[in-house]
Amino acid sequence: MTGMGMGLLVAAAGLGAAVAQAGPAPTGVPAPRPNVLVILADDCTVHDLPLYGGKNARTPNLDAFAAQGLTFNRAYVGMAMCQPCRAELYSGQTPMRNGCAWNHSASRPETRSLPQHLGALGYRVGLAGKVHVAPKAAFPFEAVPGFDTSCTRDPTQPHSLDGVRAFMTRRADEPFCLVVALVEPHVPWVMGDRSQYPPATIALPPHLADTPKTREDFGAYLAEITYMDGQVGEILAALREAGLEKDTLVLFSSEQGSQFPGCKWTNWDTGLRTALVARWPGQVAAGRHTDAVVQYADVAPTLVDLAGGTPTDAAFAFDGTSFAAVLRGAKDTHRTFAHGAHNNIPEGPAYPVRSVTDGEWRYIRNLTPDEIYIEKHLMGLLGGGAPHNPYWPTWVATASDNPDTYRLVKRYMVRPAEQLYHTAADPHEMTDLAGHPAHAAVKARLSAELDRWLAAQGDPGIPQDTHEAHRAAGKGRHLYAPPK
8 A cells, every 4th residue: 555545544533533532423414323322220319410410429320431421411310219110211112011110010911022022133132230110021121241230138148240341342243232330329329338428428419308317328338339430431431442432322321319318218309319420422512411301201212213123013012212312412302291200009008199290390190199199218128128228217216306397397297289480590499489380381282281191191090009900910910000
């Protein structure tokens, strides 16, 4: 080859690198089918992550990762519970549609998920770590070893990247989709170095009562977030060392909110909103944020779309839709609304909740407002006998002497029929505007949308949140089904 020819090759290579760094390929240039790596945290309130404004946790790996990709400011789960939100994520269907509308239940036997959807498109689909979806026939992930499957073990088992590396590199001619489902910062908060978070220095979020035990436990939770962040860094390093970084779409998500009151098991933003960050060098521009409203049900159709499938085909039966255009920067909008629900059994007495958000405002409907909300995990024990949430009794004990603590206990346990929050201005949703005449039109618009959604889903509301319905679902016999 002549010197001129070699020079042209070098110049072309440099130009290609510059294009890759600049962002997505030009319109009309077909994108390659990516490998997919999904990294899930467990019970991590999105507001506690620095990339979403958290004031305490140290997450250098996630911060660096977000600087390389696209951060979704308005991503949501359909239910703020581990099993329903994971079933939604993997199936692309809402909890009513796939059938997992309670924690510790099961999806409908006919449910299909990422292993079937991407497997039919030539992908190997595996899962390392926590599974927490059922039945196996609906979620036939290849089991990838190396990460603890139990979110309540004390301490978490040591992890190894060997299984992840072997899965990613096993077949160079076959794309993969791998979910690494971590078990931090789910309770018990025993991992990480809590000395990094002295209780007196913590800036507690406004939905938490300020007691010494709350500060101590919040510090332990923050230590687990940092421990989780370290695992994220190790997983991303394994991908890079395998030479697969440029060919892989990486999605990080925080699942639903933490086990502190007002987060998990609720329909507040601190429960339903989730972190979602996407990185795909050369296809997803780096360092961007988007206000596009997306929901977990949209992830599976997006992956099918990027894998070369047609997610609108009736055979997929997705409730969500692909946001591939948002990833590539062609659009900055997706959904108009994201919908939420909660059925409290078996976590406590029945307390059904339904909600809707447009990303700026949130409307919540408590279907049994005459009842008090009780979450038995706040009073219960872990399997090992350790107190589950020992800070909660300190809230109750000091409520009579501290008006702020009293208001937080009452906010959690006694709720009106309707709640309305201007989430964009009140991100922790502490000020209920449902009774304000100035916002009546907003409430009416969101209430009508929620009515429409519940009818479309065939959601029976109160009858769904019963022991009978939950037991039947666990046996694969669902009492209520969405319209065909």
